[in-house]
Amino acid sequence: MKLDYVLIKGAGDLASGVACTLHRAGYRVMLTEIEQPTCVRRKVSFAEAIYEGQITIEGITGRRVGDLQSGLSVMADGEIAVRIDPLGQTLEELNPRVYIDATLSKRNTGISRNDAExxxxxxxxxxxxIDVHAVIETQRGPELGRVILSGFAIPNSGIPGNVLGYTSERVLRSPAAGKFTSILDIGDYVEVNQIVGYVEGQPVKTAIGGVIRGLLKNGLSVPVGMKLGDIHPEQNREVCTQVTDKAWIVGKGVLQAINIIREMASA
Incomplete structure (x- = not known):
């Protein structure tokens, strides 16, 4: 069942940008996720379909499916399928031509270059x-989106990307372990030191003003220090529903990698 099917492990904002790129290029795309996704940029993450049933990003609809047959039907209708599959059974069932690990786990969690063409x-x-046919660089800078055919991507710096001069200040993190309860939502404007929500009664406060671009799903349990959201340092709600330039560039890198690997295989 290889044809033009692409399977993407992970459905966060970067994975979703890749999915949009490949969908526009004519591929039929399915993404898999865990039962309770923890991505914060929910307005541009197909993982949100796990909670809401469906989500439309950049004019492309992602729809939750319960099994492979439903997924095939959704893809045949021109949409992206999103399935809960923490154990990876979809890989064996679908037997896709292209398999992408977009979990950003920063370590190999079991993927092999024998998993697909x-x-x-x-x-x-x-x-x-060794592990895969190609790696795509995800660190912002001149190398972003580069196709790596031998070796590794740049190690994670641990510092969030610079947006209008702000890095770690943009990120909301859990002050404690426990249940996250939000009192604001994505798209809300905030000021410095404003309370966005609570974890076990401890307030989650902003360090800068702007708009809430990402926020964890209300009611999830979190460990201390976990990323709960991010603030865009402008009062501009449009950024909340736009795939980032980073995700588009990474998506173009993936498309380039597919073409390179196919050409190498046919040479």
Whole structure:
């Protein structure tokens, strides 16, 4: 059942940007996720379909499916399928031509270049040419989106990307372990030191003003220090529903990698 099917492990914002790129290029795309996804940029993450049933990003609809047959039907209708599959059974069932690890786990969690004709991983933790056929650089800078056919991506710096001069200040993190309860939502404007929500009674406060671009799903349990959201340092709600330039560039890198690997295989 290889044809033009692409299977992407992970459905966060970067994975979703890749999915949109491949969908526009004519591929039929399915993404898999865990039962309770923890991505914060929910307005541009197909993982949100796990909670809401469906989500439309950049004009492309992702729809939750319960099994492979439903997924095939959704893809045949021109949409993206999103399935809960923490154990990876979809890989064996679908037997896709292209398999992409977009979990950004920063380590190989079991992917092999024998999993499909084209196997790609996003970001550090994977050895291109050994673990996978290609790795795509995900660190912002001149190398972003580069196709790596041998070796590793740049190690994770641990510092969030710079947006209008702000890095770690943009990120909301859990002050404690426990249940996250939000009192604001994505798209709400905030000021410095404003309370966005609570974890076990402890307030989650902003360090800068702007708009809430990402926020964890209300009611999830979190460990201390976990990323709960991010603030865009402008009062501009449009950024909340736009796939980032980073995700588009990484998506173009994936498309380039697919073409390169196919050409190499046919040479």
């Amino acid at each position: 084209v196997v790609i991983a996003l970001g550090p933790g994977y050895d291109a040419g």
